[in-house]
Amino acid sequence: MKYTNLSFAVACVMMTSACATSIHRTDENADPYESVNREIFAFNDSFYENIGFPIERGYRKITTKDIRDRVADFVANMDEPISTVNYFLQLRPKETAVSVARFVINSTLGLAGLFDVASGWGLEQDPTTTGATLASWCIADGPYIVVPFVGPSTPRNLIGSSADFLADPVYWMTINDANYSAKINYPYTFVKYTSKYESYMDLYLDLTKNSVDPYVTIRSAYLQNQRKYKCRFAKEEEAPSYDFDFDIEEE
Amino acid sequence: MIKTKIFAFAVAIVMMATSANAEVNAKAAEQFVKDTTAKGIEQIINADISQKEKDQRFYDLLNNALDLDFIGQFVLGRNWRTATLEQRKEFIAVYRDLNIATWSKRFNEFKGKNFVFKGTTPSSSKGQIFVDSVVPMDQGEPAKVVWRVREKNGSYKIVDIIIEGVSLAQSSRSEYTAFIKNNPGGINALIADLQAKLKAQQSAK
Numbered sequence: 001m002k003y004t005n006l007s008f009a010v011a012c013v014m015m016t017s018a019c020a021t022s023i024h025r026t027d028e029n030a031d032p033y034e035s036v037n038r039e040i041f042a043f044n045d046s047f048y049e050n051i052g053f054p055i056e057r058g059y060r061k062i063t064t065k066d067i068r069d070r071v072a073d074f075v076a077n078m079d080e081p082i083s084t085v086n087y088f089l090q091l092r093p094k095e096t097a098v099s100v101a102r103f104v105i106n107s108t109l110g111l112a113g114l115f116d117v118a119s120g121w122g123l124e125q126d127p128t129t130t131g132a133t134l135a136s137w138c139i140a141d142g143p144y145i146v147v148p149f150v151g152p153s154t155p156r157n158l159i160g161s162s163a164d165f166l167a168d169p170v171y172w173m174t175i176n177d178a179n180y181s182a183k184i185n186y187p188y189t190f191v192k193y194t195s196k197y198e199s200y201m202d203l204y205l206d207l208t209k210n211s212v213d214p215y216v217t218i219r220s221a222y223l224q225n226q227r228k229y230k231c232r233f234a235k236e237e238e239a240p241s242y243d244f245d246f247d248i249e250e251e
Numbered sequence: 252m253i254k255t256k257i258f259a260f261a262v263a264i265v266m267m268a269t270s271a272n273a274e275v276n277a278k279a280a281e282q283f284v285k286d287t288t289a290k291g292i293e294q295i296i297n298a299d300i301s302q303k304e305k306d307q308r309f310y311d312l313l314n315n316a317l318d319l320d321f322i323g324q325f326v327l328g329r330n331w332r333t334a335t336l337e338q339r340k341e342f343i344a345v346y347r348d349l350n351i352a353t354w355s356k357r358f359n360e361f362k363g364k365n366f367v368f369k370g371t372t373p374s375s376s377k378g379q380i381f382v383d384s385v386v387p388m389d390q391g392e393p394a395k396v397v398w399r400v401r402e403k404n405g406s407y408k409i410v411d412i413i414i415e416g417v418s419l420a421q422s423s424r425s426e427y428t429a430f431i432k433n434n435p436g437g438i439n440a441l442i443a444d445l446q447a448k449l450k451a452q453q454s455a456k
Contacts, residue, residue, distance in 0.1 A: 027425065125392045207422075210353055210452070212430045212444045220425040221417045228416045 023140045023231045030223055031144040040146040041215045047149060048204070056201045059194050070114045071195045076125060077106045077113025078192075082167050086128045090136045091232070098123050130167075131160025135229035144219060152222040275380040277371040280400040283407040284382045287316040288366045296362050309355040317354075318401060318408035319347045325410070326423040330431050330438060338438050345445045352452050361386065366396065378402050379410070 031037060060068070080103040087096040102118040102125070110117040119125055134156050135141065142155040153161070165171075170188045174180040207221060208214035295308045323343040324331050331339065364386050372381040379401050385393040399411035399420075411420040427441060434440045 127392075206357075210349065210448055211426055212441060212448075213426050213433070216426045216429040217422055220422040224417045224421060225415060 022234065023135060023138055023229070024223075024227050025141065025143070027220075027223070031219060033143060033145065037144065037146040037219075038215050040148055041218070043148060044146065044151055045208075045214070048201075052197065053201055053205075055194060056198050059198060068195065068198065071191060072199075073106070073110070073116045074113045075192045075195050076116070076127065077103065077110065078169055079127065079164075080106070080113075081169060082129070082164055083127045085167070086130055086133045089133045090128065095126065095128070098126075129157075129160055130163040131157035132229055134160055135226075136232050138231035138233050141226060141229075144223060152218060154226070157226075275378060275400070275402045277380060280380045280402065280407055281368060281371055281382045283316075284384070284398045284400060284409065285366075285368055287312065287409070288384075291358050292361065292365070296359060306355060309358065310351050313351045313354055314347070316409050317350070318410050319343065319350060321401065321408070321410050322350075322420055323347070325420055326427055327438075328424050328428050330428065334438050338442065341442050342438065342445075345442060345449055349445055349449045349452070352449065364388075367393075372397075374399065381413075 063071075080099055084096060084099040084103065087099055102123050105118040105121070105123070106113045106116055109115075116125060139156050141157065145153050145155065145158070147153050147158060150161075168189075170185055174185045204218075207217050211217040290312055291309075295305055295312065298305070298308075300308075320343055323346045324339075326346070327334065327339075327342065334342065366384045366386055369383040369385060372383060374380050379399060382398040382400055384396045384398070386396055387393045395415055397413040398409050399413065399418075400407050401410045411418050413419070430441050430444070431437050436443070
């Protein structure tokens with residue numbers, strides 16, 4: 001108990017604002033750089049439309065669903081150690097153990113990760129990121145930003161995703177040899193992001209197609225999704241984050 | 252001292268009784284969502300009927316299951332209060348049709364999949380409850396789908412669908428509020444824009 005109080009106090013000193021208030025901004029002050037963000041959003045939208053999505057459509061054309069599933073499983077397995085480390089840092093022993101077990105099972109019985117055998121055994125895929133770890137340690141997410149080429153983010157998540165990018169095992173395996181780096185790391189990175197963004201493409205198009213303001217739709221979806229992350233020291237209510245009030249008059 | 256204890260006990264009993272009255276029947280709410288999704292999957296998506304028949308069945312199902320008047324009011328936010336009766340009527344009409352068209356398409360994507368229900372979570376909003384479900388995907392983690400259900404006079408209606416933590420009602424509310432704020436045409440421009448989107452969707456069929 002004393003230890004918990006002490007760590008809470010230390011955390012409060014380190015992250016003063018986080019303990020007093022939520023780590024998330026309210027809708028009204030979440031986007032102070034809206035005009036710049038809108039310009040980058042428009043640039044990204046045109047980049048996706050003209051370069052990103054044609055690559056994804058090409059990928060779908062030259063592969064079958066089964067091949068794409070194998071690629072996605074392989075990439076997920078290569079990223080599993082990142083989840084393991086992050087679950088450990090989030091002090092979540094059960095999830096850490098599941099993640100280790102998934103990596104061991106899928107790397108062996110799953111033929112180097114090509115098949116997600118572990119999911120079939122009830123060890124379901126549930127990746128986590130450095131951004132989530134920082135949030136669990138009460139680092140506030142900061143203002144909403146749109147990153148060129150990448151899309152919606154916040155300063156905390158940008159630091160998190162940069163760390164995840166650099167923590168890629170393939171990057172470290174090939175870092176000491178320029179030849180391997182060019183032959184393995186770059187093509188792997190290309191395939192990895194093509195596979196990851198393939199599932200986002202339909203969602204992005206679906207969300208923006210019927211929207212009267214696609215910028216706001218994507219921002220709203222991103223910020224709502226971020227609210228699932230909770231600061232481990234804050235005494236936030238247990239109610240789901242989407243528990244808002246329908247404060248309208250009854251007719 | 253004893254008096255205080257008796258008083259506290261009485262207050263606790265009254266409060267318990269009141270909260271029990273205010274609670275939504277969790278089982279009935281979950282059953283309602285189960286029935287709605289089962290109907291959608293069995294009687295529409297998997298049924299061997301024409302697309303026209305499917306569209307009609309979807310319209311009837313969603314029109315009955317979703318409280319689109321209520322959602323429509325919520326998504327307009329404070330603009331609902333300043334809207335004229337005519338604007339309200341026009342907005343609800345186009346919002347209803349656009350949502351049903353969009354949802355029919357989304358439901359179709361659930362072909363071959365099933366909702367697995369995981370119980371309910373209480374809501375702080377009066378007469379409402381969350382029904383939790385997941386949809387196992389072909390690949391990767393299952394999608395979390397939460398249904399916000401509202402009980403009124405013993406009947407149930409869905410008032411929001413929250414997919415992976417993203418509420419459709421809240422997203423629409425942000426979107427429409429921003430549109431009205433940034434557009435000199437206000438609500439009329441919003442209605443016109445939604446009507447154009449509905450028309451484009453209908454002609455694309």
